[in-house]
Amino acid sequence: MSSSLSANVPVDLRVEPVDDVLDEVERVLQTQLDRGTLVRKRRSLGARTDRGTWVRVERRRFDKIGSQGWNGTECAALLEGVAKPQWHRGAAWRQPGDAVMWRADETDLLPGAPIGSSVLAAEPALSEEWWQAFNRSLDALAQQHTRRVATPDTAVITQGGFAEAIHRFLPGGVDTTVNRWLPAHADLNWANMTGPEFCLFDWEDWGMAPQGLDAASLWGNSLAVPALAERVCDERRHDLESRDGKLMTLFVCAKILAPDAHPEDPRLEPARRMAAQVAEDLQRG
Known part of the structure; x- marks a missing residue:
């Protein structure tokens, strides 16, 4: 060819x-x-x-x-x-x-259409059955075994990489070491899931990643719809409230608040608020 x-x-x-x-x-x-x-x-x-x-x-x-x-x-x-x-x-x-x-x-073929673009601007109509299937799949994924390492955006995720990204939110001396690495999809967004029947696709980047990466990524892609972001937090609370999950929340906030971020991105202000809150929690230990 x-x-x-x-x-x-x-x-x-x-x-x-x-x-x-x-x-x-x-x-x-x-x-x-x-x-x-x-x-x-x-x-x-x-x-x-x-x-x-x-x-x-x-x-x-x-x-x-x-x-x-x-x-x-x-x-x-x-x-x-x-x-x-x-x-x-x-x-x-x-x-x-x-x-x-x-x-x-x-x-x-997919059982339905993708829910939307990767970042949603309006709340989707998702049933309780959808959320149950979503949780079952993410919980099952975390129980798998693999030697693969996640490659978000084709880049291998590393301790040093996300520590550098979240350093802007934390003073020196705060430990940013991740304790728990679990299998993750590593590209969890609303364009990679279907409805009304739940299905998760585009698996090219999956592999081991810090606990909470998927949950934090989906939360970040939901911030333009506050009720949806809150629902993601509620559904994946056990991931996001873990110490590793808090580090991953800061990692996602760092990407949203990048220097080249569009000034009218509706996710900017909620990401700033969350980053400040999580950073305070981590400093308290």
């Missing part, structure tokens, strides 16, 4: 020509893609197949693959008790002439 997409320049698959990539997917997976259903994101593509399944295609540079590989969706097939699309098969290939890999994973 030839391609003009180079590892040395930024690539956005929403605007790049991708017909040759889709042709290769059809060849290696022995299926036909419904190009009318094509979903294009910055670094991934998705489309329905002629056998009633879904294929997600991702482009990743070598330096973003790492020693554990990048078969998160395939590895997630082994998770028990978690509501997710069933994985069927996958394929990976190198882009000739570049330090770039492509990967295609074929799964069941």
